[in-house]
Amino acid sequence: xxxxxxxxxxxxxxxxxxxxxxxxxxxxxxxxxxxxxxxxxxxxxxxxxxxxxxxxxxxxxxxxxxxxxxxxxxxxxxxxxxxxxxxxxxxxxxxxxxxxxxxxxxxxxxxxxxxxxxxxxxxxxxxxxxxxxxxxxxxxxxxxxxxxxxxxxxxxxxxxxxxx
Numbered sequence: 001x002x003x004x005x006x007x008x009x010x011x012x013x014x015x016x017x018x019x020x021x022x023x024x025x026x027x028x029x030x031x032x033x034x035x036x037x038x039x040x041x042x043x044x045x046x047x048x049x050x051x052x053x054x055x056x057x058x059x060x061x062x063x064x065x066x067x068x069x070x071x072x073x074x075x076x077x078x079x080x081x082x083x084x085x086x087x088x089x090x091x092x093x094x095x096x097x098x099x100x101x102x103x104x105x106x107x108x109x110x111x112x113x114x115x116x117x118x119x120x121x122x123x124x125x126x127x128x129x130x131x132x133x134x135x136x137x138x139x140x141x142x143x144x145x146x147x148x149x150x151x152x153x154x155x156x157x158x159x160x161x162x163x164x
Contacts, residue, residue: 004092007086007087009044009048009086009087010082010083010086010087012038012040012044012045012048013048013051013052013082013085013086014079014082014133015038015039015040016034016038016040016045016048016049016052017052017057017058017070017077017082017130018130018133018134019034019037019038020034020058020068020069020070021070021074021077021130021131021133021134022134023069028060028061028065028066028067028068028069029067029068029069030067030068031045031046031049031067031068033067034049034068048086049068051085051086052082052085052086053068053071055084055085056071056072057070057071057072057077057081057082057085058070058071059071070130073131074129074130074131074134075129075130075131076129077129077130078125078126078127078128078129078130079124079125079126079128079129079130079133080122080125080126080128082130083125090118090121090122090125091118092114092117092118092121093110093114093118095108095110095111095114095115096114096115096118
Protein backbone atom coordinates (compact mmCIF):
# COMPACT_ATOMS: atom_id res chain seq x y z
CA UNK A 1 0.00 0.00 0.00
CA UNK A 2 1.33 3.46 -0.82
CA UNK A 3 2.33 5.60 2.14
CA UNK A 4 -0.48 7.36 3.97
CA UNK A 5 -3.25 5.74 1.94
CA UNK A 6 -6.57 4.78 3.52
CA UNK A 7 -7.13 1.04 3.18
CA UNK A 8 -9.82 -0.28 0.89
CA UNK A 9 -11.53 -1.84 3.89
CA UNK A 10 -11.67 1.58 5.58
CA UNK A 11 -12.97 3.24 2.42
CA UNK A 12 -15.67 0.58 2.05
CA UNK A 13 -16.70 0.96 5.69
CA UNK A 14 -17.13 4.71 5.22
CA UNK A 15 -19.10 4.15 2.00
CA UNK A 16 -21.45 1.71 3.73
CA UNK A 17 -21.98 3.93 6.76
CA UNK A 18 -22.50 7.01 4.60
CA UNK A 19 -25.14 5.12 2.64
CA UNK A 20 -26.85 4.05 5.87
CA UNK A 21 -26.64 7.64 7.13
CA UNK A 22 -28.57 8.75 4.06
CA UNK A 23 -31.33 6.26 4.82
CA UNK A 24 -32.19 8.18 8.03
CA UNK A 25 -32.78 4.95 9.97
CA UNK A 26 -36.20 4.57 8.34
CA UNK A 27 -35.83 0.80 8.16
CA UNK A 28 -33.08 -1.72 7.78
CA UNK A 29 -31.15 -2.13 4.55
CA UNK A 30 -30.17 -5.53 3.27
CA UNK A 31 -26.53 -6.35 2.74
CA UNK A 32 -27.16 -6.67 -1.01
CA UNK A 33 -28.81 -3.24 -1.08
CA UNK A 34 -25.83 -1.64 0.65
CA UNK A 35 -23.41 -3.50 -1.64
CA UNK A 36 -25.27 -2.41 -4.77
CA UNK A 37 -25.32 1.25 -3.76
CA UNK A 38 -21.69 1.38 -2.65
CA UNK A 39 -19.96 -0.73 -5.33
CA UNK A 40 -18.57 -3.16 -2.74
CA UNK A 41 -18.76 -6.95 -3.01
CA UNK A 42 -21.34 -8.36 -0.61
CA UNK A 43 -18.88 -10.98 0.68
CA UNK A 44 -16.30 -8.38 1.73
CA UNK A 45 -19.01 -6.00 2.94
CA UNK A 46 -20.47 -8.70 5.21
CA UNK A 47 -17.17 -8.91 7.10
CA UNK A 48 -16.94 -5.13 7.37
CA UNK A 49 -20.54 -4.73 8.57
CA UNK A 50 -19.98 -7.46 11.17
CA UNK A 51 -16.94 -5.60 12.49
CA UNK A 52 -18.88 -2.31 12.58
CA UNK A 53 -21.73 -4.02 14.43
CA UNK A 54 -19.34 -5.48 17.00
CA UNK A 55 -18.01 -1.95 17.62
CA UNK A 56 -21.53 -0.56 18.08
CA UNK A 57 -21.70 1.53 14.91
CA UNK A 58 -24.25 -0.62 13.07
CA UNK A 59 -27.25 -2.49 14.40
CA UNK A 60 -28.94 -5.41 12.73
CA UNK A 61 -32.45 -6.77 12.91
CA UNK A 62 -33.73 -10.06 11.61
CA UNK A 63 -37.06 -10.67 9.98
CA UNK A 64 -39.11 -9.26 7.12
CA UNK A 65 -38.48 -5.63 8.14
CA UNK A 66 -34.93 -6.40 9.20
CA UNK A 67 -31.58 -5.41 7.85
CA UNK A 68 -28.82 -3.03 8.87
CA UNK A 69 -29.01 0.54 10.15
CA UNK A 70 -26.76 2.99 11.93
CA UNK A 71 -26.72 2.42 15.68
CA UNK A 72 -26.35 6.15 16.37
CA UNK A 73 -27.33 9.37 14.66
CA UNK A 74 -24.91 10.26 11.81
CA UNK A 75 -23.90 13.47 13.62
CA UNK A 76 -22.71 11.33 16.56
CA UNK A 77 -20.36 9.10 14.54
CA UNK A 78 -17.00 10.60 13.60
CA UNK A 79 -14.76 9.39 10.82
CA UNK A 80 -12.24 8.67 13.57
CA UNK A 81 -14.78 6.34 15.25
CA UNK A 82 -15.00 4.40 11.99
CA UNK A 83 -11.23 4.30 11.53
CA UNK A 84 -10.71 2.99 15.05
CA UNK A 85 -13.46 0.39 14.59
CA UNK A 86 -11.90 -0.95 11.39
CA UNK A 87 -8.15 -0.32 11.69
CA UNK A 88 -7.47 0.67 15.29
CA UNK A 89 -6.04 4.01 16.41
CA UNK A 90 -4.43 6.27 13.82
CA UNK A 91 -0.66 5.92 14.14
CA UNK A 92 1.23 7.92 11.56
CA UNK A 93 4.68 6.65 12.57
CA UNK A 94 6.37 4.50 15.23
CA UNK A 95 7.01 7.56 17.40
CA UNK A 96 3.34 8.62 17.45
CA UNK A 97 1.81 5.46 18.92
CA UNK A 98 1.42 4.37 22.51
CA UNK A 99 4.78 2.62 22.86
CA UNK A 100 7.63 4.16 20.94
CA UNK A 101 9.64 1.53 19.07
CA UNK A 102 12.45 3.61 17.59
CA UNK A 103 16.11 3.64 18.54
CA UNK A 104 16.38 7.32 17.59
CA UNK A 105 13.52 8.53 19.80
CA UNK A 106 13.47 11.20 21.25
CA UNK A 107 16.62 12.64 19.61
CA UNK A 108 15.24 12.34 16.06
CA UNK A 109 14.38 15.66 14.46
CA UNK A 110 11.35 14.13 12.73
CA UNK A 111 9.50 13.21 15.94
CA UNK A 112 7.82 16.59 16.41
CA UNK A 113 6.78 16.66 12.73
CA UNK A 114 5.15 13.21 12.91
CA UNK A 115 3.44 14.01 16.21
CA UNK A 116 2.03 17.31 14.92
CA UNK A 117 0.89 15.70 11.66
CA UNK A 118 -0.87 12.92 13.57
CA UNK A 119 -2.49 15.40 15.95
CA UNK A 120 -3.93 17.38 13.03
CA UNK A 121 -5.01 14.27 11.13
CA UNK A 122 -6.83 12.83 14.15
CA UNK A 123 -8.37 16.26 14.78
CA UNK A 124 -9.83 16.38 11.26
CA UNK A 125 -11.11 12.79 11.48
CA UNK A 126 -12.57 13.38 14.96
CA UNK A 127 -14.33 16.59 13.95
CA UNK A 128 -15.83 15.14 10.76
CA UNK A 129 -19.00 13.13 11.24
CA UNK A 130 -20.98 10.86 8.95
CA UNK A 131 -23.53 13.69 8.74
CA UNK A 132 -20.77 15.96 7.41
CA UNK A 133 -19.73 13.35 4.85
CA UNK A 134 -23.37 12.85 3.88
CA UNK A 135 -23.76 16.60 3.37
CA UNK A 136 -20.72 16.49 1.09
CA UNK A 137 -22.45 13.77 -0.91
CA UNK A 138 -25.58 15.91 -1.18
CA UNK A 139 -23.55 18.88 -2.39
CA UNK A 140 -21.79 16.70 -4.98
CA UNK A 141 -25.29 16.37 -6.41
CA UNK A 142 -26.17 14.95 -9.78
CA UNK A 143 -28.47 12.40 -8.09
CA UNK A 144 -25.76 9.78 -8.36
CA UNK A 145 -25.22 6.98 -5.88
CA UNK A 146 -21.76 6.27 -4.54
CA UNK A 147 -21.59 3.31 -6.94
CA UNK A 148 -22.31 5.61 -9.90
CA UNK A 149 -19.62 8.05 -8.74
CA UNK A 150 -17.15 5.21 -8.20
CA UNK A 151 -17.75 3.91 -11.70
CA UNK A 152 -17.21 7.40 -13.14
CA UNK A 153 -13.96 7.76 -11.20
CA UNK A 154 -12.71 4.41 -12.45
CA UNK A 155 -13.51 5.46 -16.02
CA UNK A 156 -11.70 8.77 -15.53
CA UNK A 157 -14.79 10.91 -16.06
CA UNK A 158 -15.26 12.28 -12.53
CA UNK A 159 -15.33 15.98 -11.81
CA UNK A 160 -13.42 17.72 -9.04
CA UNK A 161 -16.55 17.75 -6.86
CA UNK A 162 -15.79 14.36 -5.28
CA UNK A 163 -18.21 12.16 -3.44
CA UNK A 164 -16.59 11.18 -0.16
